[in-house]
Structure formats: structure tokens, C-alpha cells
Amino acid sequence: MRFGNFSNRDYRIALDTETQLFWASEKNDPSIKASGVTITEALDKLNxxxxxxxxQQYAN
Incomplete structure (x- = not known):
């Protein structure tokens, strides 16, 4: 298995399994973050x- 940075997005996404919320954080300053029920909601709030x-760049 290979690990590494395979994305050049401006954000990172994580799922908090306890609260069932997605967290989006700014790639260069992880202290800037926002949560949402969906990834889109979290990204909109972060934006x-x-x-x-x-x-916001979505995979096809």
C-alpha cells in the first residue's frame, strides 16, 4: 500500500464517526475548518x- 499526498486540492475532508459529521479543513492552515452533514455542506461553510x-473541485 502506498501512502502520500495524491491530491492538489485546497482542502482536506475527514469524517467524525462519533458525530457523523464531515469536517473540511484548509490545506495550508488546518486550524480553519468547518463541519457539515454532507461533504458539500462542509465545503460550502469552509468556502x-x-x-x-x-x-470546490469534485471528482467525476
Missing amino acids: EKTNGLVQ
Whole structure:
């Protein structure tokens, strides 16, 4: 198994299994984060906190 950074996104996503919330954090400053019931909601909130600096790019 290979581990490493395979993404050039501006954010990171994590799932808190206890609260069932997705957390999105800014890649360069992990202290900036937002949560949501869906990944999209978490990213939208993170985008608001960063004044549009986080580019929402979805996998096809």
C-alpha cells in the first residue's frame, strides 16, 4: 500500500464517526475548518470562512 499526498486540492475532508459529521479543513492552515452533514455542506461553510479561497473541485 502506498501512502502520500495524491491530491492538489485546497482542502482536506475527514469524517467524525462519533458525530457523523464531515469536517473540511484548509490545506495550508488546518486550524480553519468547518463541519457539515454532507461533504458539500462542509465545503460550502469552509468556502465562506476563507472568503472564497477554497476551490470546490469534485471528482467525476
